[in-house]
Amino acid sequence: MPQTSKVPNHSSHGLSSQQDAVKDTQSLFADHMPTSMTDDILSEMGSVRNYREGLQTNAPLDQTHLAHDFSHIYTPAPALASSRYNRQMLIPSISLLGQQRISAARILIVGLGGLGSPASLYLAGAGVGKLGLLDDDDVELSNLHRQIVHREDSVKQGLPKVQSAKRACEELNGECKVVGHEMRLAVGGSDGAKVMEVFDGYDIVLDCTDNPATRYLISDLCVLLSKTLVSGAAQRLEGQVLLLNYAVPPAAASMDHTARAERGPCYRCVFPTPPSPDMVLSCGEIGILGPVVGTIGTLMASETLRLIVRGLEETRKPTMLLYNAWPADPRSMFRTIGLRGARKDCLACGKEDVLKEKGLKRITKDELVEGRVDYVAFCGVSEDVRILKSGERMSAQEFLHLTAREAGTENHQRVKRPVIVDTREPHEVEMGPKIGGSINIPLTKILRQGRSIEEMEALLLDGKHDSMLFVCQRGNDSQIAARKMLEARRQRYETKAESGADGVGTMNGEDSRIAFIGDIAGGFAAIEKVIRTSSVRPP
Amino acid sequence: MAVSGPHKEDVQAYRAENLPPPPPPAGQSQSQPEPKETFLLLLFASAQSYCDNKESLTFSAPMTLRQLFEELERRYSGIGEKVLKSSQFSVNLDYVHCTWKGTMQGDDEELVLKARDEVGIIPPVSSG
Numbered sequence: 330m331p332q333t334s335k336v337p338n339h340s341s342h343g344l345s346s347q348q349d350a351v352k353d354t355q356s357l358f359a360d361h362m363p364t365s366m367t368d369d370i371l372s373e374m375g376s377v378r379n380y381r382e383g384l385q386t387n388a389p390l391d392q393t394h395l396a397h398d399f400s401h402i403y404t405p406a407p408a409l410a411s412s413r414y415n416r417q418m419l420i421p422s423i424s425l426l427g428q429q430r431i432s433a434a435r436i437l438i439v440g441l442g443g444l445g446s447p448a449s450l451y452l453a454g455a456g457v458g459k460l461g462l463l464d465d466d467d468v469e470l471s472n473l474h475r476q477i478v479h480r481e482d483s484v485k486q487g488l489p490k491v492q493s494a495k496r497a498c499e500e501l502n503g504e505c506k507v508v509g510h511e512m513r514l515a516v517g518g519s520d521g522a523k524v525m526e527v528f529d530g531y532d533i534v535l536d537c538t539d540n541p542a543t544r545y546l547i548s549d550l551c552v553l554l555s556k557t558l559v560s561g562a563a564q565r566l567e568g569q570v571l572l573l574n575y576a577v578p579p580a581a582a583s584m585d586h587t588a589r590a591e592r593g594p595c596y597r598c599v600f601p602t603p604p605s606p607d608m609v610l611s612c613g614e615i616g617i618l619g620p621v622v623g624t625i626g627t628l629m630a631s632e633t634l635r636l637i638v639r640g641l642e643e644t645r646k647p648t649m650l651l652y653n654a655w656p657a658d659p660r661s662m663f664r665t666i667g668l669r670g671a672r673k674d675c676l677a678c679g680k681e682d683v684l685k686e687k688g689l690k691r692i693t694k695d696e697l698v699e700g701r702v703d704y705v706a707f708c709g710v711s712e713d714v715r716i717l718k719s720g721e722r723m724s725a726q727e728f729l730h731l732t733a734r735e736a737g738t739e740n741h742q743r744v745k746r747p748v749i750v751d752t753r754e755p756h757e758v759e760m761g762p763k764i765g766g767s768i769n770i771p772l773t774k775i776l777r778q779g780r781s782i783e784e785m786e787a788l789l790l791d792g793k794h795d796s797m798l799f800v801c802q803r804g805n806d807s808q809i810a811a812r813k814m815l816e817a818r819r820q821r822y823e824t825k826a827e828s829g830a831d832g833v834g835t836m837n838g839e840d841s842r843i844a845f846i847g848d849i850a851g852g853f854a855a856i857e858k859v860i861r862t863s864s865v866r867p868p
Numbered sequence: 869m870a871v872s873g874p875h876k877e878d879v880q881a882y883r884a885e886n887l888p889p890p891p892p893p894a895g896q897s898q899s900q901p902e903p904k905e906t907f908l909l910l911l912f913a914s915a916q917s918y919c920d921n922k923e924s925l926t927f928s929a930p931m932t933l934r935q936l937f938e939e940l941e942r943r944y945s946g947i948g949e950k951v952l953k954s955s956q957f958s959v960n961l962d963y964v965h966c967t968w969k970g971t972m973q974g975d976d977e978e979l980v981l982k983a984r985d986e987v988g989i990i991p992p993v994s995s996g
Contacts, residue, residue, distance in 0.1 A: 444996040541994045562993035567913055569993050602967075604954040608914040609994060616905075622996060649910060649956075651990065657923050666988065667962045674895040773920060776945065 336803060371583055373671035380553060389468045390545035393847050396790065406474040413502075414456050427638040428456070434637045435530060437461035439514060440537035440563040441490040443622030444629060446478035453498035453505045458639070460498060461531055462488040474547050474621035489651055514543055517700020524597075524643050525698055528554050528816075535629055536560040541603045548596030549702070552616040552677045560596060563652075564615050568625035571599060572632055574678065575643040591648050598672040600731055606711040621654045646670075714805040717732040721847035722797065726863075745795035747845070748788050752810045762853055764800065772806040775813055782817045789843065796845035807848035815846050880986050905929045905983035909936070915989040919944055929983040933964065934959070934972040936981060951991055958988040 410427055418428045432455045438445045441464040451459055468476070468483040468490055476490075498507045509525055513520075514677045526533065527537060534556050544560070551574050552559040558573040574733040575593040604837035628650065636643065647668040673683040675693050684691055696702055697817050723731075735746065749767035751758055758769050768788075775781045789797050797814060799807035849856065906926045911919050918939075919925065927936060941948050952968035959979065968976040983988060 396985045440996060444995055537996050539995045541992065544992075544994055560996050564913060564993050564995045567916075567993065569990075599956065600954060602954040604914065604992050604994065608918070608950055615995065617995065625996070645928070649990070651988075653912075653923075664961065664988075666956075666958045666990065669963055671967070776942075777920070800989075 348780075367598045369741060371460065375604050380388070386457065397866075412456075413504075417455060417497075423638055424692040426438070426453075430637050430640065431458075431459045434457055435459040435461070435532045436535065436633060436637075437463060437528065437531035437533070438535045438537055439463045439543075440539065441466075441476070441494040442472065442537060442539060443475040443480060443563065443617060443619070444496070444537035444626040444762075445535070446476045447623050447626035448537060448561075448630045448633070449478055449494050449498055450501060451627060452509065452633060453502045455630075455634055456502060459506045459508060459531070460511060461508045462491045462494050463512065463662070464494075465511060466490050468493050475513040475617060475622050477490075477619070479599070481762065497706065514538070515700075516546065516697055516702070521698035521700055524550065525554070526558060526651065531556065533557045533559060533636060535633060537626065541609060541708040544596055545603065545707065546702075546704050549677045549692055549697055552592075552595050553593070553697060557631050557641060558596070559629050561625045563622040563625045564617055565608070566618055566621055566654040568621055568652040570625060570628045570642065572636070572647070573599070575636065576641055578642045578644060583630060587718070592671065593643060594668060594671045595675060595678045597677045598670075598675045599649065599668060601672070603676070603708040608712070609708075618654060618867075621652070621658055624652060624654070635829040670774065687742060713803075714808045716739065717808045721815070722808075722850040723845075723847055723853075725745065725849050725859045728798070729850050729859055745793060745844075746796045747796040748785070748794045750797060750810065752799055752806045756804065761802065762857065764856075767800070770810075772801070775810045782814065785814060786817070786821075795843060796848075797843075799848040801848075802852050803854050804848060804850050805853055811846060811848045818846065850865065877881065895939060906932075906992075907981045907983060907985040907987060909940075910988040912988065912990050913993045914991045915947075915955065917949050918947050927981075929985065930980050932955065933959075933966055933979045933987075934977040936987065937966075937968065937972045952989065955989050955991040958990065960986055 359795040407425060409425060409432070414428050414431075417423055418425065420427075423431075436447050436457050436459070437450055437462065438452070439491060440450065441462055445462070445464070449460065449462060466489070468479045470481075470484050472479060473484070478494045478497045479490065480493070480497070483496075483510070485611065489511050491511045495507045495509045499504060512523070512527075516524060528550050534547060534551050536544060536558060537777055538544060538547065544562075548558060548560075554574075555574075557575045560569075561570040561575055562569050568824055568863045573593060574595045577591055577667065579591075602835065605851060614644055647670060649666045651664045651666065653662055653664075671678050671681045674687055674689065676684070679689075679691060681691060746766070750762050751764065751767045751769045752772040752775065753761065753769070754773070755769060770781050775785075785797065786795060797811075799810045799814070801810075851858075907926065907929045909925045909927060911922060916923060924959050927939065928961060929941075937948070937952060940952070948970070952972075953969075955981060956968050957964050957976075959976075959981065964974075964976040966972050967978050
């Protein structure tokens with residue numbers, strides 16, 4: 330095959346190559362068709378023939394010149410077009426400009442877990458110019474079912490997630506510049522300025538984190554630094570995707586009177602009130618399916634690429650995508666909710682005068698950098714429930730010793746055993762430790778179904794029992810359940826006392842047949858601790 | 869005694885709400901009773917876990933948004949503080965302006981929900 334050198338040259342070698350090329354083109358016809366046929370075709374293609382004749386009749390000097398340098402009539406395909414990105418460049422809305430934008434984009438992924446895994450891999454694969462990875466965690470075995478950027482080897486080596494993900498992204502695409510930021514996302518002290526500096530080095534931030542406080546912090550940082558934020562979250566079989574704080578081109582902003590803001594809503598605009606800390610559970614507690622969080626992370630990567638290709642501007646109305654992997658109705662797997670634009674009274678991105686009217690002030694860069702915005706306090710912490718008196722609680726140690734002693738007693742008839750009510754949800758009981766002879770009535774049932782209380786009362790008063798002990802994982806739900814039962818008993822006693830029924834109660838208002846209603850303080854967590862550290866065997 | 873399966877009352881309530889009424893006894897009027905006019909409440913994330921892991925609930929139309937949330941609080945005590953306070957709400961896939969402050973407040977609290985409407989409770993999800 331003739332070689333075409335990249336730099337046009339006038340050497341004899343170059344000339345012969347080009348002549349070979351011309352001969353080759355002619356031979357495409359000549360070798361495979363009878364000469365007469367070739368001539369027929371050529372006669373029909375009048376313009377081609379004329380052109381060829383023209384070449385032949387022109388001075389040989391011109392021909393030589395053409396053979397040497399076609400650069401004035403011929404530009405080679407851009408190198409990018411035949412690069413590894415060819416298949417995505419074939420999409421008309423991406424093309425060359427789109428890929429050039431992708432190759433120049435600087436993207437920061439905060440959190441290299443279930444969301445950050447597919448997001449980092451797809452963005453590295455797509456060839457973003459600079460890919461920042463921020464996390465402070467190490468890879469653990471329980472991560473691998475969903476955090477597909479990491480490998481078993483990273484667990485064995487005890488690698489930080491940033492290093493593990495960086496290695497995978499670089500292996501996938503050596504052309505992508507991957508920058509690791511092994512740090513905790515925190516403000517205050519020297520951290521604030523550092524975090525600002527990191528964020529400022531990127532165009533788009535992907536929030537792939539796992540707690541509300543960090544989500545509000547990331548959003549506020551993006552507002553202050555005018556960075557587009559792609560936010561995703563997933564739990565169990567559901568997920569959400571939001572595109573936030575994006576630039577709205579002036580034309581679109583003026584055409585749409587409801588969204589005059591220069592940027593789209595921020596996380597605070599969409600969720601001004603943080604979730605109740607009792608309802609916030611991490612993946613470690615609530616559970617998550619790999620493909621679900623993977624779908625959300627993948628959608629985040631797709632949204633990021635769309636925004637890059639569009640030149641970091643968004644003209645569409647803000648929306649929130651909801652994903653339910655296993656819906657009852659298959660048509661409701663994906664839903665898109667239309668949102669309103671930025672809130673004028675938003676503490677992060679609102680209008681100064683609107684906030685002032687309400688006696689509020691916008692969060693400033695200094696406040697944030699110096700750590701004066703307390704995100705943890707804003708989101709609250711789940712406090713241990715304290716609704717039982719100490720006399721209504723039994724320690725795990727006491728419980729185990731009492732039960733062990735009872736088991737050793739020969740005359741079982743004489744000892745009335747406690748009814749042990751496990752208030753965990755059935756699936757938690759299935760996967761967790763159990764106490765022999767306990768019954769499972771989830772707290773949700775106890776709270777909502779009067780019938781559960783009646784059933785428990787019947788058990789308590791069946792003559793074989795004299796006490797009732799509630800137990801759960803940590804000793805919070807068990808207190809709520811015990812309180813509910815205690816109240817039900819008190820009401821029952823009062824009703825009986827009023828109607829003058831015979832003496833089920835004693836002078837101090839307690840039922841003489843019942844020795845104790847309460848819970849096991851600290852629940853199974855405390856029981857396991859005692860068993861681990863003492864010679865007491867579980868009953 | 870494991871109280872994990874659906875209670876008899878639950879099943880009966882479900883049937884009453886979701887199954888067509890039994891056919892009228894022979895010889896009586898053939899006219900069909902009007903189908904019950906209801907709207908659907910979609911529960912996402914923590915709203916779902918708070919309501920016994922139900923994906924959706926049906927309510928009789930018409931009803932205002934405020935009345936709906938009062939009814940929810942009656943059925944699922946504490947849902948206002950624990951879930952609604954931080955949630956966003958949608959009617960037929962569009963955000964509506966409502967905030968839970970003990971009761972439902974906002975521009976759209978008196979919005980009337982009609983038969984076949986689809987209301988969504990969307991709490992923030994933060995894990996990943």
